[in-house]
Amino acid sequence: MQQESAGEPRRRASRNSLNPGVIVTAALALLGDQGVEAFSMRSLAARLDVRPMALYTHFRSKDELFDAVRDQLLELTPPTTAGGxxxxxxxxxxxxxxxxxxxxxxxxxxxxxxxxxxxxxxxxxxxxxxxxxxxxxxxxxxxxxxxxxxxxxxxxxxxxxxxxxxxxxxxxxxxxxxxxxxxxxxxxxxxxxxxxxxxxxxxxxxxxxxxxxxxxxxxxxxxxx
The missing domain is CATH 1.10.357.10 (Tetracycline Repressor, domain 2)
Known part of the structure; x- marks a missing residue:
């Protein structure tokens, strides 16, 4: 595999590779590392290797992203127990x-x-x-x-x-x-x-x-x- 040279700029991920699921998954990991108070869209963009504005294509604000994270974590399927x-x-x-x-x-x-x-x-x-x-x-x-x-x-x-x-x-x-x-x-x-x-x-x-x-x-x- 070809290695990037030291002077070559880091390639950013294509905006087309982003979707709400990818963003929420990355936000989950970042929130786990940093907590809610330290979380920022800029730090999330850095983790995804995209520009911050690319995130706002899918979520209009940090609060909207937080709501998506919360809703995903609280999605539950029926338990498999056969009891009463x-x-x-x-x-x-x-x-x-x-x-x-x-x-x-x-x-x-x-x-x-x-x-x-x-x-x-x-x-x-x-x-x-x-x-x-x-x-x-x-x-x-x-x-x-x-x-x-x-x-x-x-x-x-x-x-x-x-x-x-x-x-x-x-x-x-x-x-x-x-x-x-x-x-x-x-x-x-x-x-x-x-x-x-x-x-x-x-x-x-x-x-x-x-x-x-x-x-x-x-x-x-x-x-x-």
């Missing part, structure tokens, strides 16, 4: 949690960008359909969906923030530094409190509580929904 409604919802919840933990910047995109409905449409459809098929009435189904979704987002956001602030699990936590005279119960339970900072056990604890409560709201006659 609880197994279906567990599978959906765990996949959402895994996606957020894999791409922690997703929380920032969800909290800072206006909601359009598209970003949670896939998960909403899967959860709502599982609940309706189980026999829940319309109002319980929609309220349960919001409750389940906020559990996933809240618990995983807490877990992500804790992990960023406490990279060493063995280091003292904020609970250890509290004055025992003022917070005797917190001081007593500090070792156990560290266990609630995140992880699958804590996530499943909250999810189990929600599912147990929902089970008691199932109508006696599933056909009545």
């Amino acid at each position: 409604w609880e197994d279906q919802i567990r599978a959906i919840a765990h996949r959402l949690r895994a996606r957020i933990l894999q791409y922690p910047f997703l929380i920032t995109l969800m909290l800072t960008r206006p909601l359009s409905g598209r970003e949670t449409a896939d998960s909403a459809e899967l959860i709502l359909r599982s609940l309706r098929d189980a026999g829940f009435d319309r109002e319980t189904t929609t309220r349960a969906h919001v409750t389940l979704l906020t559990h996933v987002l809240g618990a995983t956001s807490w877990e992500t923030q804790w992990a960023a602030q406490h990279p060493d699990p063995g280091q003292p936590s904020m609970f250890d530094a509290l004055p025992r005279s003022r917070y005797p119960t917190l001081a007593e339970l500090a070792p156990e409190m560290r266990l609630t900072a995140g992880g699958p056990a804590q996530f499943d604890f909250g999810l189990d509580l929600l599912l147990d409560g929902l089970r008691h709201k199932l109508p006696d006659d599933p056909e009545a929904h």
